[in-house]
Amino acid sequence: MKLQQVSENCFAVLNESNRVCDANSGLINLGGGVVIDTQSDLPHGRQMIELFGTVWPGMPKRVINTHEDGDHVWGNQLFAGAEIIAHRTVRELMPKVADPRETRQLLKGADRFLTRMLLKALHPGVLAIARQLQQDYDFDGIELVLPTTVFEERHLLDLDGTEVHLIYVGPCHQIGDTIIHVPKEGVVFAGDVIFRACTPMGWNGTYEKWLKVLDFIIALKPTAIVPGHGPVCGIEGAIEMKAYLEYVREESRRCFGQGLSALAASKAIDFGPYGGWRGPARLYMNVERAYREFRNEAADAPWDHAQVFDAVLAVAKAKGIAVEF
Ligand SMILES: [Zn+2]
Numbered sequence: 001m002k003l004q005q006v007s008e009n010c011f012a013v014l015n016e017s018n019r020v021c022d023a024n025s026g027l028i029n030l031g032g033g034v035v036i037d038t039q040s041d042l043p044h045g046r047q048m049i050e051l052f053g054t055v056w057p058g059m060p061k062r063v064i065n066t067h068e069d070g071d072h073v074w075g076n077q078l079f080a081g082a083e084i085i086a087h088r089t090v091r092e093l094m095p096k097v098a099d100p101r102e103t104r105q106l107l108k109g110a111d112r113f114l115t116r117m118l119l120k121a122l123h124p125g126v127l128a129i130a131r132q133l134q135q136d137y138d139f140d141g142i143e144l145v146l147p148t149t150v151f152e153e154r155h156l157l158d159l160d161g162t163e164v165h166l167i168y169v170g171p172c173h174q175i176g177d178t179i180i181h182v183p184k185e186g187v188v189f190a191g192d193v194i195f196r197a198c199t200p201m202g203w204n205g206t207y208e209k210w211l212k213v214l215d216f217i218i219a220l221k222p223t224a225i226v227p228g229h230g231p232v233c234g235i236e237g238a239i240e241m242k243a244y245l246e247y248v249r250e251e252s253r254r255c256f257g258q259g260l261s262a263l264a265a266s267k268a269i270d271f272g273p274y275g276g277w278r279g280p281a282r283l284y285m286n287v288e289r290a291y292r293e294f295r296n297e298a299a300d301a302p303w304d305h306a307q308v309f310d311a312v313l314a315v316a317k318a319k320g321i322a323v324e325f
Contacts, residue, residue, distance in 0.1 A: 018230050045078045190217060197278065
C-alpha cells in the first residue's frame with residue numbers, strides 16, 4: 001500500500017497488488033478532511049488512516065462511499081462520528097451486497113476439510129477465490145456502518161472555498177456508482193467506473209451507460225483520475241476503459257451470433273492487448289453482461305456468484321494461465 005499526492009490537496013492510497021478487493025482510497029485534505037472509500041478490511045483501513053495521517057492532522061469529518069461493494073465500505077467503522085455520504089441506493093443495498101458475515105463464512109468454510117472437499121468438487125472457483133482472499137485479507141471484526149447522509153443526483157461540498165461535486169452516475173458498474181469531482185484541482189475520484197491495469201468487474205448496469213459515464217469523465221478534462229482499482233492516471237485511463245468495453249462487447253456480439261454460450265465465448269475471445277492486466281479471466285463477467293443485454297435481460301438481474309467464480313476459473317484454465325481474481 002502506498003500514498004500518492006495527486007494535486008495540491010488531493011491524495012490517494014493505492015493497493016499495488018491490484019487483485020480483487022484491492023480498492024483505492026482518496027483524501028481531500030480540506031475542510032476537516034474527506035476520505036473516499038474505506039478499504040476491504042480493518043487492517044487495510046488502519047494502514048490507510050496511518051498513511052493519510054502523514055499529511056492530515058486528525059480524523060476526517062467526512063467519508064464518501066463511491067458505491068455499495070464491500071471493498072469500498074468495510075473500513076467505515078474506523079471513522080467514528082464522521083458523516084458518511086453516499087447515493088441513496090447505497091444505504092439500501094449495502095446490507096444485501098456487502099454483508100461481511102457471508103464472506104467470513106466462506107473463508108472459514110474453505111478452511112474446514114469437508115467443506116473444502118465439497119467446494120473443490122462442486123465449486124472449484126469459489127474455493128480458488130476464497131484461497132486468494134485468505135492470502136490478502138482478514139475480514140474479522142467488520143461491522144457494517146451505513147451512510148448517514150444520502151443524496152439523489154448531486155451533492156455539493158464546500159471545503160474552505162473549494163467545491164467538491166458528488167455526481168451520481170449509476171448504474172454502470174454497480175447501482176450506487178458516484179464519482180467525485182474537484183474542479184479547482186483538476187481531480188476526479190472515479191470509484192469503480194474506472195479499473196486501471198486490471199480487468200473490470202461490473203455487476204449492475206449497461207455497457208451504454210458505462211461508456212456514457214466514461215465520456216462524461218473525459219469531458220470534465222481532469223488532470224488526474226484516481227480509479228477505484230489500479231494506478232492513478234489521466235484521461236487515458238478513461239479512454240482505455242472505453243476501448244476495453246467496446247472490444248469485449250463487439251467480440252461478445254460476434255460469439256453470440258455464432259450461438260456460443262457466454263462461457264464458450266470467454267474461452268474463445270482473445271485477451272488482446274488486455275492480457276497483461278490483472279485478473280484477465282474476469283473477462284467472463286463482461287461477456288456475460290454483454291450477453292444479458294443481447295438477451296434483453298434486466299440490467300440488475302441477480303448473479304449466481306458461485307457460478308461466476310467457477311466460470312472465471314474455467315476461462316483461466318482454458319487459456320492455460322493461473323487463475324487470479
Ligand atoms: Zn471495487
